[in-house]
Amino acid sequence: MRIFDVREAITRAHHEEWARVIAALTRRFGDLDIAEEAVAEAFATAVERWPADGVPPNPGAWLNTTANRKAIDRLRRENKRDDKQQQARLAYDDSPPEPPGAIDDDRLRLIFTCCHPALAMEARLALTLRMVGGLTMPEIARAFLVAEGTMGQRITRAKAKIKAARIPYRVPSAEDLPARVSGVLAVLFLVFNEGYLATGADTDPVRHELTAEAIRLTRLIRALLPDDGEVAGLLALMLLIEARRPARVSAGGELVPLAEQNRGAWDATLIGEGHRLVRERLAAAAAGVAPGRYQILAAINAVHTSARDIRDTDWSQVVALYDQLVRVDPSPMVALNRAIAVAELDGPDVALAVVNRLENTLAGYHAFHTTRAELLRRIGQSQEARAAYDRAIDLAGNTAETAYLTRRRDQLG
């Protein structure tokens, strides 16, 4: 077998099997540390041996067996694990998962443990990318622009708390499930957003590896919880945003706003898949299942991606969906995005009055000043627009966005 094929087989096995093997070992040994170390060693062994021995017919089973052996070796070596340490095993519950339609899969337990609300959000992000996504420590550190040591400590601390406080290795009870699923989705959406609008001064403005990882993990959760509407909604939302990525940054490195994007460059396959998911959720909504925020956001993006030209956009539909979203999520950011749609329907002056009322809560966000700047420009108030662009440029963290805003400001007369 050629070396290239072996490498590809290892990459594929890493994508497909990492979380599964980690999850199985965590259940067997009741310890995330042992599982992580043993699985990492098993993959290192595969890298050593597969080029010479060939790729095993069932790579997943091979990795599982190898990792199990590594874990047992380690336990034998330590051999000092006494009863006390045995008691520190993760609280594991093998009763079948409660959510209707959930697949009984250890990966689901793993995801809920990594995204437990007792852990700080940054720890949940790091732990999920490591244990479920299989990213290496340097990759995760790079993703969040922190030193590798800091990221390592964050993960070590999270694992220590899981053990000491006995965060269970279990799918939450039906009563807790909606809140816990929404916690998992929040983690994935944060990963996606950091990829889609990267904040670092020295990073690419769009970091495809993060958006792709977020989509991959959301697909996994969708496979495990096929009946959850918000999971479908978030996947659709990510796909419809990701579809526009090729048109989103110009050759000159500037962010291209929706209205100016070359819609021919959008990814039709992703849009098709996203629209299918949105239609599935619309059918559920018609049958009386109230949609949550991700489903509504996905529907808004479906309206945008259905228009061949910005002028074909059904703005009244967009505003109606935002009205629905405000009822689910009455946050000022939602009100701001609604105002952008209102500008297209009722005019920039009406929208500006709405936006100005949000100043108290949103003055620290660049999106607030960007929106104001664009509205002020449209009603001809150049001087005020310039000040708003200045403020937006100060606050924006994304290099492509800063470049775009600077040009818009300098175009003002």
Add this chain to the structure above:
Amino acid sequence: MQYLLSVIHDQPGIADPDEQAAIDVFNDRLQAEEHWVFAGGLCAPDDATVIDNRGSEAVITDGPFVESKEYLAGFWVIEAPDLDVAFTLAAAGSKACNRKVEVRPFRDE
């Protein structure tokens, strides 16, 4: 596995009769469901005394070891199989006593 649920006091006054009644109901539940280990309400920090006998003689100081707006007003020690169960009980306890509750695991020794 045992957890300490600390009641964090951040408002003036002790538990009023309604709160006390709700706490009694919650205590009954802890006992009925076999989570109960121990519980108690504490006097105000003003009534505390710190004793330091690490040196040649015990030094006695009036008042709490740390002055703070928030202080420990009471606690439960509960038995629970895992943190999710402890959270459910802490949420009910917080509602009953109408105060914040900190959940902290005992060391497994």
